[in-house]
Amino acid sequence: MHSDLGTGDARAARKDEHVDLALSQRGGGAHNEFDDLDFVHQALAGVDAERVDLGVGIAFGAGPQHAAGEWHWETPFYVNGMTGGTARTTRINRELAIAARETGLPMACGSVSVALDDADAARGFAVIREENPDGFVMANLGVGRPASDAPRAVELLGANALQVHVNAVQETAMPEGSRDFSAWITSVEQLAAASPVPVIVKEVGFGLSRGALRRLADIGVTIADVSGRGGTDFLQIENARRVAGEYAMLTGFGQSALACLLDAPHPAPTLLASGGVRTPLDVVKALASGAQAVGVAGTFLAAIGSDGEAGGAERLVALVDDWKLRTRAIYALLGAATRDELLATDLILRGRLREFCADRGVDLGALALRSERPRA
Numbered sequence: 001m002h003s004d005l006g007t008g009d010a011r012a013a014r015k016d017e018h019v020d021l022a023l024s025q026r027g028g029g030a031h032n033e034f035d036d037l038d039f040v041h042q043a044l045a046g047v048d049a050e051r052v053d054l055g056v057g058i059a060f061g062a063g064p065q066h067a068a069g070e071w072h073w074e075t076p077f078y079v080n081g082m083t084g085g086t087a088r089t090t091r092i093n094r095e096l097a098i099a100a101r102e103t104g105l106p107m108a109c110g111s112v113s114v115a116l117d118d119a120d121a122a123r124g125f126a127v128i129r130e131e132n133p134d135g136f137v138m139a140n141l142g143v144g145r146p147a148s149d150a151p152r153a154v155e156l157l158g159a160n161a162l163q164v165h166v167n168a169v170q171e172t173a174m175p176e177g178s179r180d181f182s183a184w185i186t187s188v189e190q191l192a193a194a195s196p197v198p199v200i201v202k203e204v205g206f207g208l209s210r211g212a213l214r215r216l217a218d219i220g221v222t223i224a225d226v227s228g229r230g231g232t233d234f235l236q237i238e239n240a241r242r243v244a245g246e247y248a249m250l251t252g253f254g255q256s257a258l259a260c261l262l263d264a265p266h267p268a269p270t271l272l273a274s275g276g277v278r279t280p281l282d283v284v285k286a287l288a289s290g291a292q293a294v295g296v297a298g299t300f301l302a303a304i305g306s307d308g309e310a311g312g313a314e315r316l317v318a319l320v321d322d323w324k325l326r327t328r329a330i331y332a333l334l335g336a337a338t339r340d341e342l343l344a345t346d347l348i349l350r351g352r353l354r355e356f357c358a359d360r361g362v363d364l365g366a367l368a369l370r371s372e373r374p375r376a
């Protein structure tokens with residue numbers, strides 16, 4: 001990811017290593033906090049799946065260089081930021097971009113810093129726009145980069161939005177990682193001010209707390225992806241790159257996406273969620289907990305294949321088409337014709353998710369009885 005430390009070659013090697021290590025974490029059907037949320041089944045409240053509208057609106061505020069507005073996405077999930085910059089990750093980006101084009105999914109790339117410092121690496125990102133000229137594309141930069149990188153990153157991809165990732169836990173475990181996080185909020189503010197398109201601030205799998213979301217709102221950031229714990233684990237990935245694995249002690253650090261959504265302040269930036277999304281049911285759980293749309297990284301990377309081999313896009317297209325069908329079916333089962341109607345489902349929490357929410361003062365009783373609130 002974004003740490004500026006290390007030579008260009010070392011950073012490129014890290015990209016390939018991240019892909020291998022992320023894929024090696026998959027499988028095993030591990031529990032995560034999406035399993036700690038149940039919907040109350042209402043046997044007679046369902047709607048016709050044909051009537052379900054999967055579209056979502058992502059509202060953003062005005063910035064110094066763009067007006068306020070709202071994006072309309074036809075599907076409530078997207079390909080989250082992963083990679084680019086080496087021969088292998090260029091192939092992966094190409095297959096992801098083809099699948100995004102064929103399915104209409106919005107797509108982010110991995111951190112483009114490597115391409116801003118090295119023209120050869122730029123192709124590995126530009127390929128996303130070449131394969132998908134009309135799609136919704138997000139560029140990605142790490143916090144701490146110079147503000148002048150924001151317009152360069154956006155230009156490289158003709159991007160519609162810029163993701164800025166904050167990844168203090170990853171940097172802490174990364175052998176060559178940064179140890180000074182003191183200027184990050186200023187850096188986010190500067191990158192957002194310099195960006196010609198709306199900025200989405202995201203975590204990378206450790207969550208954005210109520211306090212973090214408030215600080216972002218205070219500096220005018222209007223979209224945030226809480227990207228929580230429970231999926232691709234960058235603590236484990238960076239720790240595996242150490243000889244002695246000294247940072248294993250931080251295992252389990254951070255909050256899950258659902259914990260972040262339920263703990264979010266009111267008002268909050270427009271919330272996107274990611275981290276540990278394995279199925280369409282996880283997508284719907286995040287939407288019902290307050291996300292406007294849901295990012296998927298590791299699960300979609302696994303569908304493409306470890307080398308971005310030809311045919312990877314076809315497998316991802318089939319998976320996404322199936323997810324759309326099943327997302328629609330779950331909306332119908334829950335009696336929701338739209339994403340907003342999911343906010344009237346009753347949510348029951350248990351396990352670690354319940355403990356976290358109870359300690360943070362989330363009203364568990366109100367969540368469990370949302371369907372009985374008078375409708376506005």
Ligand code: FNR
Pocket residue numbers: 001002018019022080081082083109110111140163164165202203204205227228230231232274275276277295296297298299301
């Ligand atoms: C990532 N992720 C990521 N995020 C980011 O903002 N910039 C980046 O460069 C990367 N790089 C990256 C590489 C690989 C191989 C993976 C799998 C992921 C993090 C990603 O966007 C997401 O926040 C987390 O992976 C959690 O989501 P999943 O993987 O559990 O769906």
